[in-house]
Every structure is written in structure tokens, then in C-alpha cells.
Amino acid sequence: MKQTERSPAASAAVDTAATRQSPSNPPTLVWVADDDESIRWVLERSLGREGMSVQSFPGAAELLDALGDGAPDVLISDIRMPGVDGLTLMQRVQSQHPQLPVIITTAHSDLDAALAAYRGGAFEYLPKPFDLETVAELVRRAAIRHGAAPAPADSKRQPAIIGEAPAMQEVFRAIGRLAANPITVLITGESGTGKERIAQALHANSPRATGPFIAVNTAAIPKDLMESEFFGHERGAFTGAQTQRKGRFEQADGGTLFLDEIGDMPIDLQTRLLRVLQDGQFYRVGGVAPLRVEVRVIAATHQDLERLVAAGRFREDLYHRINVFRIRVPPLRERRLDIPALMQHFLTAAAAELGGPPKRLAAPVLQKLIAYHWPGNVRQLENLCRWLIVMAPGPEVLACDLPPEIGAAAAAGPPLPHAAAGDWAEGLRRWAQAQLDAGTGNLLERAVPAFERALIETALAACNGQRQEAARRLGWGRNTLTRKLKRLGIKD
Numbered sequence: 001m002k003q004t005e006r007s008p009a010a011s012a013a014v015d016t017a018a019t020r021q022s023p024s025n026p027p028t029l030v031w032v033a034d035d036d037e038s039i040r041w042v043l044e045r046s047l048g049r050e051g052m053s054v055q056s057f058p059g060a061a062e063l064l065d066a067l068g069d070g071a072p073d074v075l076i077s078d079i080r081m082p083g084v085d086g087l088t089l090m091q092r093v094q095s096q097h098p099q100l101p102v103i104i105t106t107a108h109s110d111l112d113a114a115l116a117a118y119r120g121g122a123f124e125y126l127p128k129p130f131d132l133e134t135v136a137e138l139v140r141r142a143a144i145r146h147g148a149a150p151a152p153a154d155s156k157r158q159p160a161i162i163g164e165a166p167a168m169q170e171v172f173r174a175i176g177r178l179a180a181n182p183i184t185v186l187i188t189g190e191s192g193t194g195k196e197r198i199a200q201a202l203h204a205n206s207p208r209a210t211g212p213f214i215a216v217n218t219a220a221i222p223k224d225l226m227e228s229e230f231f232g233h234e235r236g237a238f239t240g241a242q243t244q245r246k247g248r249f250e251q252a253d254g255g256t257l258f259l260d261e262i263g264d265m266p267i268d269l270q271t272r273l274l275r276v277l278q279d280g281q282f283y284r285v286g287g288v289a290p291l292r293v294e295v296r297v298i299a300a301t302h303q304d305l306e307r308l309v310a311a312g313r314f315r316e317d318l319y320h321r322i323n324v325f326r327i328r329v330p331p332l333r334e335r336r337l338d339i340p341a342l343m344q345h346f347l348t349a350a351a352a353e354l355g356g357p358p359k360r361l362a363a364p365v366l367q368k369l370i371a372y373h374w375p376g377n378v379r380q381l382e383n384l385c386r387w388l389i390v391m392a393p394g395p396e397v398l399a400c401d402l403p404p405e406i407g408a409a410a411a412a413g414p415p416l417p418h419a420a421a422g423d424w425a426e427g428l429r430r431w432a433q434a435q436l437d438a439g440t441g442n443l444l445e446r447a448v449p450a451f452e453r454a455l456i457e458t459a460l461a462a463c464n465g466q467r468q469e470a471a472r473r474l475g476w477g478r479n480t481l482t483r484k485l486k487r488l489g490i491k492d
Contacts, residue, residue: 028052028143033056060092071100073142184325192379218261231283253293343385
């Protein structure tokens with residue numbers, strides 16, 4: 001696909017820097033304890049591609065035996081294993097190495113397990129199935145906290161942000177304007193549109209790029225743990241608090257704190273958050289000394305915060321505090337121009353991740369996917385690419401290779417609201433009947449140009465005057481649109 005010229009802001013947002021260890025810094029040493037061989041294999045492979053050194057163990061006993069020869073930089077442990085469970089393993093390891101960050105994983109996520117993991121001092125609690133990029137990012141953050149991996153600007157991994165559609169160009173311009181400014185940003189958009197990637201781009205292109213980027217999904221943290229999660233706790237602050245734990249604000253000091261799904265935050269915690277945003281000062285749970293941090297806050301939500309404020313479910317003063325500048329990330333159906341490039345990017349990434357051969361899309365399949373309405377947005381498209389790498393039998397993806405729920409919907413095209421279709425069609429019928437009753441002829445010569453003019457002008461307005469995108473959405477080639485514009489005397 002022909003690449004359009006990008007602005008410097010867009011280039012800064014789109015460039016991707018892969019994480020690599022410099023010769024002077026040894027690779028991060030990660031130990032994995034899990035009785036599931038497939039999990040061990042996947043983590044060894046994915047973290048190894050990130051330049052990390054991974055050693056895995058089928059159980060806690062084997063890992064504790066190896067601990068006598070030295071400790072890793074980061075430990076990943078399943079919570080349920082035969083013999084010694086993951087929480088007990090974490091307790092034993094941290095009795096010898098108190099600063100060692102431990103990431104607890106589980107396929108049986110529940111409140112009690114989460115409480116036990118966090119109160120026991122876990123760096124993070126990660127339910128299965130987990131996203132491999134998320135695991136790699138958590139390990140990098142844990143290693144930085146442990147002091148095993150410095151975080152210079154050139155070692156930051158900034159995810160690719162692909163976008164040529166006009167709506168994404170607006171996002172890139174916003175990133176370029178705001179990256180160097182410490183102003184608070186609110187990112188809005190539907191689930192799966194890539195709001196965290198926009199936040200990472202803001203951080204990676206800011207003067208804080210050498211500092212930490214800490215992401216917190218406020219919707220995923222149990223309510224009873226939120227205060228400790230954000231502000232940390234002192235040892236002995238409550239039952240099970242065996243060690244002092246820094247909260248997310250302390251971890252993000254000098255960097256960026258990304259508060260994802262802030263619309264789901266309980267109202268009582270919103271008061272605490274507002275106070276920290278106002279003066280940068282807070283107390284750990286059980287603490288008596290105030291702490292002060294210097295953090296840039298970026299918030300995101302898929303919800304309508306104005307509606308939540310009106311309903312009394314979100315504090316109005318907090319809303320105005322975080323809504324200093326807003327970036328709206330468009331849904332995929334508003335940026336169909338980007339679908340071919342996104343498919344190519346994610347198919348290549350999925351082939352590398354899963355170890356399968358690269359695949360290409362047959363032209364009819366690509367057209368079907370462009371017409372599909374993508375309710376799950378970019379996340380759904382990325383997951384489809386993983387599915388195709390595993391399930392499509394040949395090097396070329398055909399229509400029959402698409403999952404049934406996508407193939408059938410793509411063939412039908414995006415749904416047209418019945419009321420809207422009936423309104424214009426009925427109006428056209430009434431006009432035609434009136435003209436025929438009056439004895440008027442040449443109806444098509446009069447109606448078709450007016451019909452085309454209305455569609456063309458509306459499409460150009462929706463695409464910010466970009467002819468190539470407008471032509472695609474109308475179902476024409478660009479040359480056809482150019483001829484129509486000239487014939488109808490439309491100046492775009």
C-alpha cells in the first residue's frame with residue numbers, strides 16, 4: 001500500500017524501537033515456576049525474544065533448590081502447583097531476597113487469591129490467559145524496580161501505532177503537541193481501540209521517557225485493594241501485610257501513571273485521587289509520614305464521563321482535573337483505510353510470536369475485512385490475525401478460512417439502520433410519484449446526479465476532503481471520483 005507522508009509528530013508516534021540489552025548490561029534473568037509445560041515454553045520463547053534470559057522450573061521445590069546458587073532479577077510463579085503453592089514459594093523466596101519482585105499468575109482468578117498475592121508482597125497479580133506483551137512489559141518494569149535493568153530512552157519499547165486515516169492523523173497531531181508538555185490528558189474511545197498505546201506514545205516521546213511508565217487498570221483491581229494498590233502500605237498495616245509495599249504513585253515517580261478505565265473507579269477512591277492530583281501528596285496505608293511524588297497522569301475510559309457526572313457516579317471536580325486535554329481514539333470502523341496495514345503488521349507479529357509461517361490475505365478476503373464492522377476494534381483484529389496464523393492451512397488466507405462469525409458478517413457488510421433506509425427510500429418514492437403524476441420525464445437524468453452529489457459531498461466531509469478515502473468508502477476508485485467531481489462541478 002502506498003504510504004502517505006506523515007508529519008514529524010506522526011512519525012514520532014509511529015516509530016517503534018525494539019527493546020535490546022546493550023553489551024554492558026547483562027540480560028534480565030527471569031525464573032518461571034509453573035507445572036504447565038506449555039506455559040513454561042511460551043514464556044521462555046516470548047521473553048527470550050525480548051532479550052531476556054529465562055530459566056523455568058516445573059515446581060517450587062526445583063526452584064528453591066536452584067536458589068542456593070543465586071537469585072533471578074524477576075520471578076514469575078503460578079499460584080496453584082503440586083506441593084508448595086506459589087504464595088508459599090513467594091514467601092520463602094522473599095525471606096531470603098526481600099527486594100525480589102514476584103509476578104503471580106493463575107488460571108483460577110478470585111478475590112481471595114488476589115488479596116493474598118498483593119498482601120504477600122507480589123509485584124503484580126496476572127490472571128490467565130494473559131497477553132504476552134503485557135507479561136514482557138511487567139517483567140521490564142519489575143526489573144527496573146529491582147535495579148537489574150536501567151531504563152534509558154533508547155531501551156524503551158514503544159508499540160507501533162499504524163494510522164493513515166484522517167481520524168488517526170488527528171491523534172498523531174495531538175501526540176506531537178502534548179508529548180513534551182506535562183499537561184494531564186484524558187484518552188477516550190471504545191474498548192479495544194488502543195488507548196494504552198496512545199498513552200505509551202505520549203510517554204515515550206516526552207522528557208519523562210527515561211522514567212517509568214506505570215499502567216493501572218482500575219476496573220481490574222478489587223475494591224478492597226485499590227487504596228493499597230495506588231498508595232502502597234506499611235508493613236503490618238493490616239493482616240497479611242508482611243512487607244512494606246510501594247504503590248503505583250511511588251513507582252511512577254518521575255514518569256507517567258496511566259489510569260485505564262478511570263470511569264470504573266469507586267467514588268470514595270476518587271476523593272483520594274483528586275487530593276493527590278491537586279498537591280502530589282499522599283500517605284501509605286498505615287503510614288504517618290506524608291509522601292510527595294512528581295508524576296504525569298494520563299487517564300483513559302470507554303465510558304461517557306459527562307453522563308456519569310450527571311448521574312452522581314463520578315466526581316465533577318475530578319472530571320475537570322483529568323479532562324485538561326482530551327484525545328479521542330477512533331473505532332476501527334471509522335479508520336477502515338488502516339485495515340490492510342494493520343492486518344499485515346499483526347499477521348507478521350503473530351507469525352513471529354506463535355512460530356508459524358507468514359501468511360498473506362487474498363484480495364477478496366481483504367475487501368470483506370474492510371467491510372466488516374469490527375465491534376472489538378483493533379484488539380479483535382489482532383486476535384483474528386493470531387487465529388489465522390494457527391488455523392488457516394495455506395500461505396494465502398481465503399474467505400473459507402475466516403472464523404464463521406466474522407466471515408458471515410463480513411459477507412453481509414455493515415448493518416444499515418432500517419429506519420434510516422426507509423426514510424430516504426420512501427422520500428425518493430414520493431418524489432418520483434409526484435413527478436410522474438405531473439407528467440415529468442427524464443427522472444433518472446435528474447435524480448442520479450442529485451443522488452451522487454449528496455453521497456459525494458457527505459463522504460468528502462466525513463473524510464476531511466481526502467479523495468482516496470472518500471472514494472473507497474463510496475465503493476469507487478479515486479479516478480472515478482475525480483471524474484464525478486468534474487462532471488458534477490463539485491469543488492472539494
